[in-house]
Amino acid sequence: MPFVNKGFHGRPRQPSTGLVPPGQYVVDDFPVLTAGRTPKLSLDLWDFTITDESGARLARWTWDQFQALPSEDITADIHCVTKWTKLGTRWSGVSVDKLLSGIDTEANFVMALAELDYTTNLPIADVRGNQAWVAFEFDGKELAPEHGGPARLLVPHLYFWKSAKWVRGLRLLNNDQPGFWESLGYNNYGDPWREQRYQGD
Ligand SMILES: Nc1nc2c(c(=O)[nH]1)N[C@H]1C(S)=C(S)[C@@H](COP(=O)(O)O)O[C@H]1N2
Ligand SMILES: [Mo]
Numbered sequence: 001m002p003f004v005n006k007g008f009h010g011r012p013r014q015p016s017t018g019l020v021p022p023g024q025y026v027v028d029d030f031p032v033l034t035a036g037r038t039p040k041l042s043l044d045l046w047d048f049t050i051t052d053e054s055g056a057r058l059a060r061w062t063w064d065q066f067q068a069l070p071s072e073d074i075t076a077d078i079h080c081v082t083k084w085t086k087l088g089t090r091w092s093g094v095s096v097d098k099l100l101s102g103i104d105t106e107a108n109f110v111m112a113l114a115e116l117d118y119t120t121n122l123p124i125a126d127v128r129g130n131q132a133w134v135a136f137e138f139d140g141k142e143l144a145p146e147h148g149g150p151a152r153l154l155v156p157h158l159y160f161w162k163s164a165k166w167v168r169g170l171r172l173l174n175n176d177q178p179g180f181w182e183s184l185g186y187n188n189y190g191d192p193w194r195e196q197r198y199q200g201d
Helices: 063-067 096-100
Strands: 047-051 057-062 072-079 084-095 109-114 119-123 133-138 152-154 167-173
Touching (some): 072 133, 084 096, 096 133, 109 152
Antiparallel strands (some): 047 057, 072 084, 109 167, 133 152
């Protein structure tokens, strides 16, 4: 029987695949991995912007405007490069497809920009096609600060360092550039199914 769970927002959820990528082990808890401290963010000052390569603003939402966008429930398996996998995590968020829908761009890559200068780069194709969200709820509750609240990127098909916590925007890039971990020797793409942990994998 297909698993269809009507969530709070009335959309069907995708089930966990139950599959575990090579070299990973399954955890029940939700580890916190942060390089540095947890920023304190005021929702009054929060915004999410999409900029082009020159930094020109293409779109901007305040917290209230962002909350008014159509959101989706997502169930996904997440895989950290430090080898833990958590199956069937449940989120709510706005798809990046929705955020990019009004924007005409030839960009091939995006840089996710987060608080405290955390960045991570992705091909734009990997944040399109219902594969990436800006998530603001986890397990039916507002996203906890240590897990990236008020909002984080969620790109579950890549290693979890691509899911930038405290994300504040996307910069559209014509040419790829490494983000924070990518410039420290982690793989540029980070496909857990091909075990792309480090440069050269
Ligand atoms: N802004 C920011 N985002 C981040 C990180 C970080 O240090 N800063 N760590 C990344 C890594 S390596 C992982 S595994 C996940 C961890 O998310 P969690 O703490 O919610 O488990 O966040 C990713 N996003
Ligand atoms: Mo990680």
